[in-house]
Amino acid sequence: MKTIGVRRAVNRLMTGLCALALAVALVPLVSLLWLVISRGFAGLSFSFFTAIPAPVGEAGGGVGNAIAGTLYIVGIACLIGVPFGVGAGVYLAERGDTRLGDAVRFIAEVLSGVPSIVIGIVAYALVVIPMRRFSALAGGVALAVLMVPTLARSTEELVRLVPHSLREASLALGVPQWRTSLRVVLRTALGGIMTAILLAVARASGETAPLLFTSLNNQYWNWRADQPTASLTVQIFNYAVSPYTEWHDKAWTSALILLLLVGSLALAGRLLSRRRVR
Amino acid sequence: MQTASEIVTAAREPERAPESAPARVNVPDRVWSGGLLLLGFAVLAVAAVIVAELVRIGGPAISHTGLIAFVRNSTWDVTRDVFGALPFIYGTLVTSAVALVLALPISVGLALFLTEMAPPSVRSIVSFPISLLAGIPSVVYGLWGLFVLVPLLRRPVEPLLAKTLGFLPLFRGPPIGLGYLAAGIVLAIMILPTITSIAIEVLQTVPGTLREAALALGATRWEAIRVSVVPYARAGIMGATMLGLGRALGETMAVTMVIGNSPTIRSSLFSPGYSLPAVIANEFAEASGDLHTGALAALALLLFAVTVLLNIAARLLVRMSRRGPTRVAA
Numbered sequence: 001m002k003t004i005g006v007r008r009a010v011n012r013l014m015t016g017l018c019a020l021a022l023a024v025a026l027v028p029l030v031s032l033l034w035l036v037i038s039r040g041f042a043g044l045s046f047s048f049f050t051a052i053p054a055p056v057g058e059a060g061g062g063v064g065n066a067i068a069g070t071l072y073i074v075g076i077a078c079l080i081g082v083p084f085g086v087g088a089g090v091y092l093a094e095r096g097d098t099r100l101g102d103a104v105r106f107i108a109e110v111l112s113g114v115p116s117i118v119i120g121i122v123a124y125a126l127v128v129i130p131m132r133r134f135s136a137l138a139g140g141v142a143l144a145v146l147m148v149p150t151l152a153r154s155t156e157e158l159v160r161l162v163p164h165s166l167r168e169a170s171l172a173l174g175v176p177q178w179r180t181s182l183r184v185v186l187r188t189a190l191g192g193i194m195t196a197i198l199l200a201v202a203r204a205s206g207e208t209a210p211l212l213f214t215s216l217n218n219q220y221w222n223w224r225a226d227q228p229t230a231s232l233t234v235q236i237f238n239y240a241v242s243p244y245t246e247w248h249d250k251a252w253t254s255a256l257i258l259l260l261l262v263g264s265l266a267l268a269g270r271l272l273s274r275r276r277v278r
Numbered sequence: 279m280q281t282a283s284e285i286v287t288a289a290r291e292p293e294r295a296p297e298s299a300p301a302r303v304n305v306p307d308r309v310w311s312g313g314l315l316l317l318g319f320a321v322l323a324v325a326a327v328i329v330a331e332l333v334r335i336g337g338p339a340i341s342h343t344g345l346i347a348f349v350r351n352s353t354w355d356v357t358r359d360v361f362g363a364l365p366f367i368y369g370t371l372v373t374s375a376v377a378l379v380l381a382l383p384i385s386v387g388l389a390l391f392l393t394e395m396a397p398p399s400v401r402s403i404v405s406f407p408i409s410l411l412a413g414i415p416s417v418v419y420g421l422w423g424l425f426v427l428v429p430l431l432r433r434p435v436e437p438l439l440a441k442t443l444g445f446l447p448l449f450r451g452p453p454i455g456l457g458y459l460a461a462g463i464v465l466a467i468m469i470l471p472t473i474t475s476i477a478i479e480v481l482q483t484v485p486g487t488l489r490e491a492a493l494a495l496g497a498t499r500w501e502a503i504r505v506s507v508v509p510y511a512r513a514g515i516m517g518a519t520m521l522g523l524g525r526a527l528g529e530t531m532a533v534t535m536v537i538g539n540s541p542t543i544r545s546s547l548f549s550p551g552y553s554l555p556a557v558i559a560n561e562f563a564e565a566s567g568d569l570h571t572g573a574l575a576a577l578a579l580l581l582f583a584v585t586v587l588l589n590i591a592a593r594l595l596v597r598m599s600r601r602g603p604t605r606v607a608a
Contacts, residue, residue, distance in 0.1 A: 011498035015395055021387030022404065025474075028467045029411050032422045087317030095314050104318045106593070107325050113521065113589035114328070114582060115528020117555045121562065121578045125331040134563075145324060152321060178310030206415025209530035209555065213563035233417045233531075240421045240535060248425065255418045266413055 033259075040256030043249050049257075053219055053235070056244050063254050065221045069136070069230040070261070073215055074204050076140025076225065081147035081204075082197055088148065089155020089193075094181060096156065105156070111149040119145050120210030128214060136222070136229035139215025143204040151200050158192035159185060191272060198269035202262045208233035232258050332579040339572030340579075348576065354541045354557075356566055361573040363580065365541040369458065369551035370581075373533060374526040376462025376547065381470045382519055388470075389477035394489075394503055412471035420535030423464040428455040428536055431463075436548050451546035456538035459547040464532045469522035476521060480514030480599055481507065514599030520592035524585045530555035554581045 047062050054061025092105055123142035128134055162185050170180040186193075208231075216228040217238065232254055239251035340348055343361050351362025388408075392401045432455030443449040484507050492502035508515075538550020539560060558574050565571040 007498050007501065011500040014500040014503075015391075018387040018391035018395060021384045022391055024384055025388055025411070025470055026407060028422075029407055031426060032414065032418070035422060035426060036418065084317060084320050087314070088321045091314040091318035095311065095318070100318065104321050108321050109593050110586055110589045111321070111325055111328075113524045113528075113585055113592075115530065115555060115585055117528065117530045117558050118332070118578045118582045118585075119328070121335065121558070121575050122328050122331045124562070125335050125575075126327070145328075148321065148324060176304045177307045178304070179306075181310065202413065206413075206417070208415070208417040209559055212559055216563060233415060236417050236421060237531060237535070240417075240424055251421055255421050258415060259418065262413060262415060 036252060036255050036259055039249070039252040040254075043253030044256070048253060052221065053250075056242075056247065061250075063230075063232060063235055063250070063257070065218065066230040066232045066235040066254070067257065067261075069215070069218065069222065070205055070232040072223070073136050073139040073211065073229060073231055074143060074201055076136060077143035077147060077204055078197070078201060080140060081144030081151065081200075084144070085148040085151025085200070086155045086193060086197070088152035090159055090181070090186065092152060092156035093159035094185075105153070108149040108152045112153065115209075116142075116146055116207055117209040117212075120212065120214055123210065123214045131226060133226065134214060134216035134228040135226045136215050137225045139211045139229065139231070140225075142210035142214045143207060146207065146210065147200045147204055150203070151196060154196035154199075155189075155193055158189045158196060161192070162188045195269040195273040198265050198272065202265035202269070205265065206233060206258065206262050208237055212237075232261070328582070332575055332582060336572055336575035336577075336579045339569055339576045342569060343573070348573075349580075352543055356561075356570050359569055361569075361576075363554070363577055365543050366552050366554045366557050366577060367580075368543050369461075369537060369553040370527055370555075372458050372547070372551065373461040373465055373537065373553060374523055376458065377465035377469055377526045378519065378523060380463065380466035381473060381522060384466075385470050385473035385518075385522075386477055386515060388474050389481055390503060390507075392474075393478055393481040394507065395499070408471050408474060411467070412475070416468065416529060416531040417535075419464055419468055420532040423460060423532055423536040427463060428460050431455045431460055440548075447545045448547050451544070451548045453548055454538065454550060456536055457546075457548050457550045458537065458544075461533045461537040461551075461553070462547070464536055465526045465529055468529060468532060469525050472525055473518045473522040476518035476596065477511075477515050480511045480518060480596065483514070483599070484510045511599060513595050517592040517595030517599065520588050520595065524588040524592065527588070528555055528581060528585050530559050534559045554578075 045062075047060060048064075049062060049067065050064045051060060051062035052065045053063065088104065088108070092101055092108075095101060096105060120142050122145065123138050127138035127141050131138070166184055166188060167180055170184040171177070175184070211231050211234050215231060215234075217234050218228045218230040222229050236251050236254045236258065239247040239254065242248070339361060342359075343351070348361060348363055349367065350364060351360070352364040353360050353362045354365060392404060396404075432453050436449075436453030436455070436459070439449045440451075440453065488506040488510060489502050492506045493499070497505060533553050534556040537553055537556055539552055539556060540550040541552045541557070542549070544551065554577050558578055562571070562574050565574060
């Protein structure tokens with residue numbers, strides 16, 4: 001029989017170990033954020049946001065085209081992915097209490113765990129092969145496919161949060177189902193859905209793997225959907241694995257910009273949902 | 279006098295009214311319902327398209343090599359059209375195993391600390407940085423791994439491990455930095471928030487009465503956790519682990535940047551290796567022909583099949599544990 005002293009010591013030890021886990025988990029986060037900020041900040045300048053990449057050995061240059069490309073590709077992804085994702089979510093919330101609904105929900109959950117590089121290959125097969133070239137459209141399709149399952153699941157949860165009494169009040173006034181869904185239920189859930197969309201956009205902006213062989217890369221500005229397009233993430237990858245130290249510095253600066261972009265999108269989403277709660 | 283059946287009929291009459299007027303069913307309502315149904319089907323269609331395209335692109339390469347040979351052969355020679363996936367499968371499994379070994383105790387400890395031990399104020403403060411960790415793009419993790427973790431491993435960490443644990447074949451060989459160990463550590467950091475957040479969710483479903491019963495019998499807090507909380511949450515924590523594993527298996531950029539990209543099979547964790555997603559990321563855009571493209575797509579199909587099976591199992595486990603206890607405390 002263990003004495004109470006030993007048991008208390010074990011209790012304290014395990015509590016200490018669990019607290020230690022917290023410290024250990026925070027070390028890489030602090031290190032990563034600190035380095036991205038400290039190493040990336042030096043390279044920040046106005047032209048870094050507006051110029052196109054400079055060749056090795058040449059001073060200056062920026063990632064303006066890559067920033068624009070990321071926004072462009074993510075924009076295409078939103079145009080395709082948001083209607084399907086939100087729509088599927090509304091279906092799950094409004095008509096999802098059937099066998100089919102269960103199947104759709106389960107498949108959406110499983111799809112959200114599929115590696116993004118696999119989705120990249122699917123977009124390659126669907127868009128790049130028939131078009132015979134890498135394009136912003138192919139990148140957008142890949143990101144859209146990634147957005148749909150997560151958007152569907154979060155939209156469903158948000159629509160289900162709308163109180164039943166609201167729906168019943170509208171139906172009792174003789175408003176038809178479809179108008180009730182659109183004007184009352186969706187209206188009420190809209191703030192939350194916007195948050196979900198912003199978070200999905202933030203996640204999509206940080207994706208690299210599905211863009212490697214869909215939108216590829218581009219050293220110049222491009223606004224045509226059927227042409228290869230630069231993206232911030234692919235540019236960071238290329239800079240990081242290059243053998244040149246000056247390009248490594250550019251990778252850090254680009255990473256800082258990417259984190260600011262992703263972070264502000266996520267923050268905007270959080271603020272939006274907080275306002276909704278009040 | 280009314281008969282009983284007449285009364286029943288009279289009472290039912292108003293309910294029948296809508297049935298007798300099907301013409302009044304709103305046409306827009308039908309359209310709305312149909313549209314929603316189509317959007318629901320879209321999710322199923324996406325899943326079907328993923329499978330169909332992977333099989334279409336990857337199928338020929340598998341039938342060229344033969345499925346068994348494809349998975350068991352360890353030579354990957356593109357110029358001779360020899361495609362053996364074993365080094366990539368091995369690298370993926372080893373790095374994911376390292377990641378799990380490192381991340382599981384830390385994330386479960388963290389989840390226990392936040393749900394069972396820390397005051398609620400600490401939980402709300404800490405939950406933000408943990409969600410931040412989940413939101414950082416993987417290419418940034420790769421950048422950090424390449425320029426911070428790899429040099430750190432090369433100089434003090436790997437020589438130290440070799441000196442102290444060198445009797446194990448895992449910790450032998452030249453300390454290069456780039457390799458399985460670096461990839462495993464980066465993966466561990468990346469799956470930590472996944473496992474932690476689901477484990478927290480699962481731990482919060484443990485009924486307070488279980489905990490209180492143990493405490494009332496004189497258990498210390500740790501004993502209450504060990505005897506009543508952990509057994510109740512076991513299935514859910516397993517599910518969380520499997521979701522983390524699924525993420526580790528498919529993670530591409532961070533691994534590509536630190537694993538060393540060498541299609542070999544080595545027992546030492548210090549050696550450079552390769553993983554399934556990494557080889558796809560490096561070779562797909564510049565694949566030398568249909569067979570090479572196909573072989574890479576076949577690797578993706580393999581990855582897809584494994585992650586889907588893992589996810590199905592994990593979701594079922596998490597669902598089960600949400601519904602209630604699967605095992606009574608041993």
